[in-house]
Amino acid sequence: MINAVLVFNNAGQPRLTKFYTQLETSVQQRLISEIFTLVANRPNSACNFLPLPPLLVNSSKSSTPTTPHNDTPSLVTYRHYATLYFIVISTSTESPLALLDLIQVFVQALDGLFENVCELDLIFNFETLHAALAEMIVGGVVVETQLDKVIEGVRSQGTVAKRPVNEGKGGMGFAGFGRGDGNIWAGR
Amino acid sequence: MFEKSLYDLIRGLRNHKGTEKEYIDESIKECRKEIRSTDMDLKSTALMKLTYLEMFGHDMSWASFNVLEVMSSPKWRHKRTGYLAAVQSYRRDTDVLLLAENQLKKDISSPTPPVITLPLVAIPHVINPSMASSVLSDLLPRLTHSHAAIRKKTVVTLYRLALVYPETLRPAWPKIKERLLDDSEDPTVTAAIVNVICELGWRRPQDFLPLAPRLFDLLVEGGNNWMAIKLIKLFATLTPLEPRLIKKLLPPLTKIIRETSAMSLLYECISGIIQGGILEAVEGTTEGEEVARLCVGKLRGMMVIEGDANLKYVALLAFDKIVQSHPYLVSQQQDVILECIDDPDISIRMRALDLVVGMVNSDNLTAIVGRLMRQLRNAPIATSADNPANDRARATGVTPYAESDDSDAEESLRHHEQRSDQPPPLPEDYRVNVIRRILDMCSRDTYSNITDFEWYIDVLVQLVRVSPATSSSAVEEQSDFDQADDIGRGIGCELQNVAIRVKSVRPEAVDAAQSLIFVDLRDQMFPSSGNGGQGVLEYASWLVGEFASYLTKPEPVLSSLLHPTSLQLPSKTLAVYLQAFPKVFASLASNEQISWTPERKTLMSLLMARIIHFLEPLSIHPNLEVQERAVEYLELMRLASEAASGTDTGVEHGEFTEPPLLLTQAIPALFSGAELNPVAPGAQRQVPIPDDLDLDTPINPNLQYLLSQAELEGFEADEDDVYAAYTEPPESYTEAQAPVAISASERLDAPHKEPTSYQNATEDEYLDPDIIARRKAERKERYKDDPFYIDPEGDRGSGAATPLGRIVRENNTELDIDSIPIMDLELEKRGPSPGGEDIARARSPRRAPRQVEIMGDETLGSNDAPSDPSREDAISPRFATAQARGKKSLLEVDSSGLGSLSLDDDDNSGRKLTRFELERKEQEEAEMKRALAEVERLRLEMQRASERLEVKGETVVKKKKRKVRKAEVEGALPQEPAGDAEGATGDGEGEVALVKKKKKKKVKPEGGDAAEEGKEAEGVVKKKKKKRRVISMDEGAPVDAEE
Incomplete structure (x- = not known):
């Protein structure tokens, strides 16, 4: 299952924190900071999977290293879009590649909701951000992976505000969003 | 007053560059005030702001009650804010959870779908066992709600209920199953159910076998890749239980592998086939071979494909x-x-490292270790700045910093993913990990993979040099556990192990230990940064002591051991040092064949004087172990020294004089005895207890008397130098010199690189030049009579290196046949190769893989049946359980409770509960009953209180008035912790109560009845803080409270 979903920017400033286990606020911050340190040092060619941050390694050391327990968070997946890092911490029962696609769907959903989404949209509408996530993941279990259903679900809860007008000049209009290498949901 | 909205807060943050901290503190203070307002809009906005700040680590647990207030607002907008705040801020110990339960139940039963969604999403975050069973009855009907979105979320919420209270799954499961089997069910709901079943599946696969046909249909129908992946994962756990599934699964799986365009699905298919044991099942058939080839081929393709890490x-x-x-x-x-x-990429390296450890064998060991060593040697050592532990605000929180408005936060996220471009240096823990894996790989199965132990010893020495510095805090006097963790000690342990187990390389191992001990080689042998790898000294010093007879240069070793810098070693190492030099000394002094000449006498006296000089300060060392050993050997050396000076030397040349017996016999006898052999861990326990062993009778019945005698006699020898040793102030211990530093320019002189050749190219890359030089010298020595050996030192150029080639090249105009050497095969002449003193020991002439005798562990009786199990248990279980119980991982959601819950509804009733289960169940039920009673009591009280308020409209008005007064009181008390809902205890509450009383008196004449009621209500209020809050909540939402 999924243990946590985090979004932070290039400076490590959190934009969304969602832990599917109850965790002390200070521990949450430490974990975010550790993951940020790991992720910020990644070279260009690196894969989208992080080694476990020290906070998670220490506690999982007790079980045998070769076969991590299925309940133990053992996979940290991330994707980096423009100024934001999207992180998913999960157990080994999740499929790593599918999680990458899941993040992609999440970002696409945000893009659909905000029309050319950028970090500012997420800062000023963090409730919508949470709502979009709740449409996809409930209690650490994925409930929806189809883009249109996610967007529809969020919209049904009320109109999605755009960011305040004086806050920015709008997105930069990049086309060709996504990887387009057959990694996105083919069955969608 | 003008309140800030969330937008204002964020804007404000962005405009307060440099003073964010103050701004946030100020904002939180405002929120504390606003959140107590009766205006729901204001309250909700304040909560929103707090939730936003919580993201940056600002605690908002004090507002938990206000969260509940906002949750109970009838307005959807407020509710949503309240629920979000609850999800983000409620923790296990939040006490209002008990009250929130009521609200959750109410909202689950709401008629509007968006409202139902809120508790469904929130419950997984706040659920506890007592809540689970009470909420269950409200959740179950939602499984048949008309909206698919509600149904799918309910399924997941039910799963989370089962995690905290497995029994809830019993009533829920049949309904979930019904949804799954319903063909007309919305596909998204089916997908959610499959997700949940997949989570449940690996715990109790046997319960889901009956569903296999339906799941199979879903897999074949396809459509949703995420669901397909989950199905495949589920089937991989089912196939071991039901082999017939394999035949059925194979065609659709291979079809997916061939046809799908989604890489994730392809990958999961392959890993499902491999993990589900499908490969073994179809082994031998042509079909099976094809599948195996297909899977492994695809996996290989993934590895070699360019550009996708x-x-x-x-x-x-x-x-x-x-x-x-x-x-x-x-x-x-x-x-x-x-x-x-x-x-x-470090992530890939780590994975590969894990994998490689599993696939190592005697053929590839050298190559693999070589690669790893090269990595360690060539990568830059990570600076402390790269260490995640030192980075950023490790402490409590991050302050959201003020970004200027033109920051790149507006950059569209559509931007293609990007990352920084710098290669990371090797982090310390990775280094440690690699070294540990190397040691693991090499020592596996008592070194069964190693064919060349000389190579292994060289590798160990090289590992010491590349080992990272131990963290600065972990230097001395630490707990044993941490010290055992030190990587230097791990290497030392290996060196020791090899020296003992493999007799044929013992000289080489001792040689390596000797080179590690030498003080003047220290800069070369150990990494320049920090004290990395110094743990190896403990073992190296033991080796040079124990096998002192193998030492090629015992005297320099002794002086190195006695070097003033040794005093600064950790006490554990120092203790071993203390044990080592008497042994070395004994081996130096013990030769009784050499005459006791004046030179020998002087030499011995000098050595002993040095040892005594070294030991004296240590006799008051703070570490008891060191102190004890120092005192013992100090005495011994003083005795020996006296004996030496008292024995006259032979005056005449050639006349044999007996050396003192104390030196030649007594001291060596202390250290020589039975040969040391490795002993199996269980061997000691297999030694039978002798029948006549009587552990009960005291050995000496007069013990008490003897002890008291000893105390009396204790301090007789006052004048003696023993006393002096204890009382004299230590000089040299404190003034021990710092290690001699080399000038910086000398450090910069790069070691001269040996010319490389194909012969040693690989070793060159991971072994340091001096180790290679030694290996090369040995090799040259070994092959110098071999006409076919191409000497890398010889002339360069192809074909020129053999003697034959040289001749050809030198006289390339005309060939002089006579100068071609004809080798005489003088077999008898090829004895041990004459070498310098340093390589005096004859090494085995050929390095080609040879059979090395490796000593196994010694034990009694059969090796594999370790004594009687009860005794085995006596040692291991504490450790084993400690491991099994272990600390739960940070984010882990424990699902172990599900393991014992059978979902098989048929034989459910017939299932016999074990006594343990019964007891547990009873206990749980009793607990549940207590919790329910408590909840019910509180609810009744709440209800009564609110009824009173509602029925008497008058009272409500009055209460509102009082509320205003209360606010005034608080305003007048600035020192009161601002707006802490829970903090309104103690004096604050007292004050409020006082005001209330005054007010009540005023009210009384107006309406006796109402006042009476109010009095009662207040009685409740005063009795319990919690209840007071409940009332004010109902005030805030009078319409709501009517329900």
Whole structure:
């Protein structure tokens, strides 16, 4: 299952924190900071999977290293879009590649909701951000992976505000969003 | 007053560059005030702001009650804010959870779908066992709600209920199953159910076998890749239980592998086939071979494909899962896997490292270790700035910093993913990890993979040099556990192990230990940064002591041991040092064949004087172990020294004089005895207890008397130098010199690199030049009579290196036949090669793989049946349970409770509960009853209180007035912790109560009845803080409270 979903920017400033286990606020911050340190040092060619941050390694050391327990968070997946890092911490029962696609769907959903989404949209509408996530993941279990259903679900809860007008000049209009290498949901 | 909205807060943050901290503190203070307002809009906005700040680590647990207030607002907008705040801020110990339960139940039963969604999403975050069973009855009907979105979320919420209270799954499961089997069910709901079943599945696969046909249909129908992946994962756990599934699964799986365009699905198919044991099941058939080829081929393709590191990573993951069961499949891919060890990406390296440890054998060990060593040697050592532990605000929180408005936060996220471009240096823990893996690989199965132990010893020495510095805090006097963790000690342990187990390389091992001990080599042998690898000294010093007779240079070793810098070693190492030099000294002094000449006498006296000089300060060392050993040997050396000076030397040349017996006999006898052999861990316990062993009778009945005598006699020898040793102030211990520093320019002089050749190219890359030089000298020595050996030192150029080639080249105009050497095969002449003193020991002439005798562990009786199990248990269980129980991982959601819950509804009633289960169940039920009673009591009280308020409209008005007064009181008390809802205890509450009383008196004449009621209500209020809050909540939402 999924243990946590985090979004932070290039400076490590959190934009969304969602832990599917109850965790002390200070521990949450430490974990975010550790993951940020790991992720910020990644070279260009690196894969989208992080080694476990020290906070998670220490506690999982007790079980045998070769076969991590299925309940133990053992996979940290991330994707980096423009100024934001999207992180998913999960157990080994999740499929790593599918999680990458899941993040992609999440970002696409945000893009659909905000029309050319950028970090500012997420800062000023963090409730919508949470709502979009709740449409996809409930209690650490994925409930929806189809883009249109996610967007529809969020919209049904009320109109999605755009960011305040004086806050920015709008997105930069990049086309060709996504990887387009057959990694996105083919069955969608 | 003008309140800030969330937008204002964020804007404000962005405009307060440099003073964010103050701004946030100020804002939180405002929120504390606003959140107590009766205006729901204001309250909700304040909560929103707090939730936003919580993201940055600002605690908002004090507002938990206000969260509940906002949750109970009838307005959807407020509710949503309240629920979000609850999800983000409620923790296990939040006490209002008990009250929130009521609200959750109410909202689950709401008629509007968006409102139902809120508790469904929130419950997984706040659920506890007592709540679970009470909420269950409200949740179950939602499984048949008309909206698919509600149904799918309910399924997941039910799963989370089952995690905290497994019994809830019993009533829920049949309904979930019904949804799954319903063909007309919305596909998204089916997908959610499959997700949940997949989570449940690996815990109790047997319960889901009956569903296999339906799941199979879903897999074949396809459509949703995410669901297909989950199905495949589920089937991989089912196939071991039901082999017939394999035949059925194979065609659709191979079809997906061939046809799908989604890489994730392809990958999961392959890993499902491998993990589900499908490969073994179809082994031998042509079909099976085809599948195996297909899977492994695809995995290999993932490894070699250019530009997608993710595929490389997951392929390694897949290989890692099968390396134990299918080693042959993995070793076929050895070439590509080994490439990954050097991948620039640390994640891939780690995976490859894990994998490689599993696939190592005697053929590839050298190559693998070589690669790893090269990595360690060539990568820059990570600076402390790169260490995640030192980075950023490690403490409590991050302050949201003020970004200027033109920051790149507006950049569209559509931007293609990007990352920084710098290669990371090797982090310390990775280094440690690599070294540990190397040691693991090499020592596996009592060194069964190693053919060349001389090579292994060289590797160990090299490892010491590349080991990272131990963290600065972990230097001395630490707990034993941490010290055992030190990587230097790990290496030392290996060196010791090899020296003892493999007799044929003992000289080499001692040689290596000797070179590690030498003080003047220290800069070369140990990394310049920090004290990395120094733990090895403990073992090296033991080796030079124990095997002192093998030492080639015992005297320099002794002086190194006695070097003033040794005093600064950790006490544990120092204790071993103390044990080592008497042994070395004994081996130096023990020769009774050499005459006791004046030179020898002087030499011995000098050595002993040095030892005494070294020991004296240590006799008051703070570490008891060191102190004790120092005192013992100090006495011994003083005795020996007296004996030496008292024995006259032979005056005449040639006359044999007996050396003092104390030196030649007594001291060596202390250290020589039975040969040391490795002993199996259980061997000691297999020694039978002698029948006549009587442990009860005291050995000496007069013990008490003897002890008291000893105390009396204790301090007789006052004048003696023993006393002096204890009382004299230590001089040299404190003034021990710092290690001699080398000038910086000398450090910069790069060691001269030996010219490389194909012969030693690989070793060159991971062994330091001096080790290579030594190896080369040995090799040259060994092959110098071999006409076919191409000497790398010889002339360069192809074909010129053999003696034959040289002749050809020198006289390339005309060939002089006579100068071609004709080798005489003088077999008898090829004795031990004459060498310098340093390589005096004859090494085995050929390095070609040879059979080395490795000593196994000694034990009694049969090796594999370790004594009687009860005694075995006596030692191990504490450790084992400690491991099994272990600390739960930070984010882990424990699902172990599900393991014992059977979902098989048929034989449910017939199932016999074990006594343990029964007891547990009873206990749980009793607990549940208590919790329910408590909840019910509170609810009744709440209800009564609110009824009173509602029925008497008058009272409500009055209460509102009082509320205003209350606010005034608080305003007048600035020192009161601002707006802490829970903090309104103690004096604050007292004050409020006082005001209330005054007010009540005023009210009384107006309406006796109402006042009476109010009095009662207040009685409740005063009795319990919690209840007071409940009332004010109902005030805030009078319409709501009517329900």
